[in-house]
Amino acid sequence: MNGENLFVLGATHHTAPLAVRERLSLDAGATEALRAELAGIAGLREFTLLSTCNRVEFYGVAAAPGVAAEVQQAFCTRQKFSSTEFEQFRLSLTGPGALQHLLEVTAGLDSQMLGETEIFGQVKEAYGAAQAHGHTGAVLNRVFQKAFQAAKHVRTHTAITEGHVSVANVAVDLATNIFGSLAQTRILLLGAGEIGEKTAKAFQSRGAAALSVASRRLERAMELAETLGAFAMPFWLMPVKLAEFDIVVCATSATETVVSRAAVEAAMRRRPARPLFFIDLALPRDVDASVAERENVFLYNLDDLARIADENRAAREAEIGKCRALLTERADALWRQIEPRLQAGAAGEGTVDHRTEPA
């Protein structure tokens, strides 16, 4: 038997549109039930199920041909999805191709947001769950552990994770360039819309603690403040309180300027030595553009942030070739190690080994 007994099967953002991925996505309950079902498939020696918002993937070691098709059938049946339709959106790789794919997924090379590191944790979680259920053996244990090592290697030796590629995270990065640690900074969110909320959450995820929300509709500000664990503030108080904040995220739907130059001048007279950072995410813009001329005031609007995010994305894309070469080298070496095991397993010589192998 050849290497076809290591396989990956699934659908990702590369192969399936969002509407299809929504239908294929698995919640916690469905994941557990499917796991139990797959464990019952004769000939599926090992498997791991990776389910994120952008992918559902089954990594398996099959003892016989046709096992991958059985996995596909079980999945489609559970999701009430036609197997024939699934094949239009299917990702199906075997042998070294499957191995290379796992390494690229773990390193963030296959992610929608190129180089993001969240996927590393998601793969680790998926592998941990499979291991806890006894669904992995000698082959997948080795493959996943090597995938984690390879991802770390790529992160350390290339610039694939350098610079953020989302507007909210770029804004947070800029704030750290100005203030260093965000723990002691005070942040004001103007407007209670979705983009403001997302940015506020990005700040919180990077250690910002003192967050206030001001909206023309106080009840909406209070609602969002409760969600974020922040303080709510009447909108009219903003010019008076401006000096008390270090970072102001502006995301209102106002049609006129919300933060005037006069208000900023007055605020800076009260805090001349401390920088004030405006992140203007609104369209039309909330902050008078001339405030950027003031010493110690920094103003970035949506276009500025998007341009930086694009530059970061381009820089990451320029690293793809280097990353892929590093991963291919490791995937080839790993394939040479596991191929004999797969052949031995296929010939009936191997048994399922649920022990974790040393890396």
Next chain:
Amino acid sequence: MFAGLTDRSWLWLAAECYLVGLLLGTFSLLRGHRQSGAWINTVIAAGYLFQVLGLYVRGRAVGGCPLGNTFEILQFTAWSAITLYFFVGVTFRLSLLGFFTSSLAAALTLVSLSIPAWDATRREHIFGGNAWIELHAALALFSYGVFALLALTSGMFLLRHYSLKSKHPGGAFSFLPSIFDLDHISVRLLAAGVTLMTASLAVGSVYWLRDTASVNPTKLLFTAAIWVAYAAALGLRLRGVLLARRFGWAGVLLFAAALLSLWPVDASRHSPIPSPATRTVPR
């Protein structure tokens, strides 16, 4: 292996180490990678050790603190800056400060070594055998070391400030510390430098009051002007007048002025004698 080296040979070795620090940092930045702090600190530490040995040999040869000519003053200033870097760098962990300090030390030491005329002669007995005057000079030059580091943090502040205002925070700029941290450390360095220089002038003034003719008016004028300028910068910063970019420029320009003032100050001293430039480690 090194026992027979002269003071200048030790100082050449030190300068080369600082140069390696500069090259390592530049290489990392050009490759777009965060520099290895461990490597930079290792070469700086090696350079510092060689410089201590070089200054020790020179100090033993001249029988006191080696501050008798422009060469020695620049060497001592670089040594002070590196000494402070070990405290500031460890305490505040400012990214790239090691690279910038190494660059400054390399510039000061290499330039001073490359111009033999600066070390051809030196003033003997400049302290008149008075330990207080020696303390005055050492404190003054140590404050110059602090101001050197201040010039570096100010320069880093200006670069970071420029990158943020021009909305190009990526590339090598991304490795710089935050402007808040740089401003914070710059204020502290300025306060420390002014304190040291004040102490130095206080010690020196006691001696001067006893014998006003003992100090050349040129030296007095330039030294007092530098002290007043730094003290004024500190006062204005604390009152919220000299801020951000202007404070950064003040840190850089005042250090340039302080370095330039060394020439008239040095030239105004007593007649020189040949320098003991080839001494080796005493056995």
